[in-house]
Amino acid sequence: MMSLFIRLFIKNKDDVSNPDVKKAYATLSSVVGILLNLFLCTAKITIGFLSHSVAISADGFNNLSDAGTNLVSLLGFKIAGYGGGSIHPFGHGRIEWIMGIFASIAVLFMGIKLAGASVNAITNPQETIFNAALVIVLVLSILVKVYMYYYNKQFGKITDSETLKATAADCISDSFATTVVLVSAIVSHFTHFEIDGYCGVLVSVFITFAGVKSLWGVLGRIMGKAADTDIKDDIMQMVKLHPEIVAVHNLMLHDYGFGYFVVSMRVAGCKRDSEQLYISVNQIAYKLYQKYHCDCFIQIDYLLEDEELTHDLTERIYSVMKKYSEEIKIDNFRLIENGSFTNVAFDMVYPAELQKREEEICKDIADRLGAESPRFHTIIKGIIRRERFSLHR
Template identity: 65%
Template structure:
């Protein structure tokens, strides 16, 4: 069905790197999600009412919440589709992330309320009435939610949308939760055990978990995440295809939502190739625009190759580092020409326990290096090394 809708409603459907195509996929997913969730909501609440099943009714209200989530997501996608202007130069794509926060909170609140209703059902249980209609609606729900999981998962990969990714996870949770309701209804009918309320709590737990997971993922996106490895490799492949560029550092992806981002990097080469380097930088920017539909900022750095000087400076730096800890490492060390100055650039990787000492360490290195020669300038990027917890017996 979704394949047919894609053919009917999405122009240039194969140009998945185009932000407009991404938005069309996201909007289509939301509209179909609204319709399918409303269908399941009406069916479950009706069957739950006549079969006296709190769990089935709770599952129906969960579908109503999902329909509301899809509606809010759809509105967010539409707002995100507006381009940049004088006020918001990079467009409105991040509005989708904000919408995702509200929808995640709404899912959490719905789960908490349903948990309370289910707890009340445990305290005062009513035996659900088993019927073929209840069995049928639950089986249909499992199949529909499984189908929704598949197309939302597929579309989330196409669009890079956190909302659709969270929706896919929610659909899987719903499918498993509905399976639990089906089991409770069947077991109650066969054994006469009052487990309906307990399964309602289980359904609520799935809803709460899905809400927390969705909220965590979108907050991670807002805080800033590492670039997709495949995309980063694609960018580096383009940059390093130009022989004048000997290395690339500080590659960053500035994500503004819905496939629009700005790439920045330092492209390094030798001063004797300065003209070729600037031509290459302009060509790389054009290549990135064509392939990823993004803007880019490329700074050209002139590398100074002097092994004797590098070794001498490294020795001085480690002398300072060892005063603080022997757990600090240096990476990406290079010397960059900057007019009359030489920039001593490197990454300093240190354990989390030294975070408060980072400024003191950097100042110590700066004094050691720059006091020797006023033309030296230190550019240090501190990186905290996160240690994994290992349990030993």
């Protein structure tokens, strides 16, 4: 069914790097999710009311909350599809993340509310009426939720949407919760032991857990997650086609949501290759624009090739760092031409317990090199290493 909808409603379905195609996939997923969840909600609440099962009713309200989540996501996708302007030059893609927060909180409240209803069913149990319609609705629900899991997982990968990925995880959780409800109904019927309320509590726990997981995923995206490995590898393959580029530093993908990101990096080379370096970075930027529809900012650093000076400066830097810890190491050290000055740039990898002293250490190093010569401008990027390690100098 979903394959048919893709052919009918998504143009250029294979151009998954295009933000408009990502939007179409996300919209289709949300609309189908709303319809399927409303169908399941209606069926379960009806069966739950007729069979006096609080667990089935709770599962039905869970589907209602899922439909609400899909609706909020759809609204977020619609707003996220607006392009950039003078106020928001990088577009509105992050609106989807904000909507995801509200949706996750709604799921959390639904789980807590249903837990209260389930506890009441434990203290005031009612006999569950078991019939074929109950079994059919629950089995159908499990199958539908497994189907929704697969297409949301697929669409989540295509769009890189945290909302759709969280929806996929929620669907598989829902299918498990519904399985618990089905087992509860069967056990209650054959043993005459009413475990409906206990299963309702278990379902509410699944709902609450899904809400927490969804919220954590969205918050992780807002805080800034690592760039997609495939895209980074693709960029590095483009760079390797230009031998005049000696190294790449500070490669970052600035994610603005909904498939739009900005690439920034520093490439290092020799000044004698300046003309070719200029041509190369423009070619790389254009290729990235064509493939990913992204903006790209590349800075060229002209390296100063002086092994004796490099060795001397690293020894002086290490002499400063040893005062703080033997575990602080230098990585990606380079000397960069800067007119009458020389930029001394490197990554300082240090253990987590020195995080509060990072600024102090950097200043100490800068003062030491500045005392040697005012032409040295120190650029240090601190990197926390949280496990024990051994790097070779």
